Amino acid sequence: MTESIRQDAGVASSLACPYNPAHSVAPGVVEATERMLGLGGTYRYASCATCGALWLTDVPADLAPFYAGDDYYSFEAAADPGEQRLLALAMKPLLRSRRLALAGGMSRWRGKVFPFAATWFAGQGITQSSRILDVGSGSGTTLARLRWLGFRDLSGIDPFLPSPEIRIGPVTIRRQALESVEEQYDVVLFNHSLEHVPDPVGALRAASARLRPGGRVVVGVPLADSAAFERYGTRWAQLDAPRHLTVPTAAALDAAAAAAGLRVVSAYRDSHAFQFWGSEQYAHDITLHGPRSWLTDPAASPFTPAQIEAWEAEARALNRAGRGDQGVFVFAAA
Numbered sequence: 001m002t003e004s005i006r007q008d009a010g011v012a013s014s015l016a017c018p019y020n021p022a023h024s025v026a027p028g029v030v031e032a033t034e035r036m037l038g039l040g041g042t043y044r045y046a047s048c049a050t051c052g053a054l055w056l057t058d059v060p061a062d063l064a065p066f067y068a069g070d071d072y073y074s075f076e077a078a079a080d081p082g083e084q085r086l087l088a089l090a091m092k093p094l095l096r097s098r099r100l101a102l103a104g105g106m107s108r109w110r111g112k113v114f115p116f117a118a119t120w121f122a123g124q125g126i127t128q129s130s131r132i133l134d135v136g137s138g139s140g141t142t143l144a145r146l147r148w149l150g151f152r153d154l155s156g157i158d159p160f161l162p163s164p165e166i167r168i169g170p171v172t173i174r175r176q177a178l179e180s181v182e183e184q185y186d187v188v189l190f191n192h193s194l195e196h197v198p199d200p201v202g203a204l205r206a207a208s209a210r211l212r213p214g215g216r217v218v219v220g221v222p223l224a225d226s227a228a229f230e231r232y233g234t235r236w237a238q239l240d241a242p243r244h245l246t247v248p249t250a251a252a253l254d255a256a257a258a259a260a261g262l263r264v265v266s267a268y269r270d271s272h273a274f275q276f277w278g279s280e281q282y283a284h285d286i287t288l289h290g291p292r293s294w295l296t297d298p299a300a301s302p303f304t305p306a307q308i309e310a311w312e313a314e315a316r317a318l319n320r321a322g323r324g325d326q327g328v329f330v331f332a333a334a
């Protein structure tokens, strides 16, 4: 842990662990500040002595300023420069290669450009006609990618949507809470959205109640049982105060599944170099959207492409060891 974590034994949270109220709350709090937009402020996170989860004890009454409209909603699209580069590199030769297209490799190479969907859904009986609801979809980056991969029955909901409804071709995104959704789905997806809700067990229970028989809840989420949180403490980029209201661990998600009538059928880590360059930037007071950020301008950032590549390799090694700072958990009915 870095010295920026203050173990203040005088301040104990009165809140219970959001993943299981029977868990023991650790003494003290971690004090974090808003670093993505550089808004500052002090936000206290309690932690669970049983499962290691973190949660914000003093949730701001109005979170809207922290989602700063276009900035936040363009963030996801730009969040992974590695993927953007991969896309650019992959598109050129593949679009030129008629041989690949004629070989029927279209969906396979599309899967290589956006491998996340293939790994999310692998072995889960999910097909391109599966009915998929993206919870906390933002303005639809993930849905657009799934559409491009050939998935046809897609919709999204997001409580912070700037307008009541957005249509992207046949895909509709509504400003709506999961609890008021009436349809049933083959997949309810939380792609880095579960950490933005105060009651993750309630959200998983609501998702579970909207699954068709054989359906799956797929959760991509930052994880506190990670080398990056241990190394960077409150400068860990994926703590992301105060937007991340809860940050689970694998043990927390096991507990949440049990409470929501679900079981984990697949889990793996999928962290990348962002855990290092994002956290290093925060350790040097460079905001994610600032002029010296790798995200904004790699040439003006303190990092070389070789450093980023080395961190990608380190992330892959951590993922294999189950220590990467984010992961994917697939849940089915218990």
Ligand SMILES: [Zn+2]
Pocket: 017, 018, 019, 020, 023, 024, 048, 049, 050, 051, 052, 053, 252
């Ligand atoms: Zn706990």
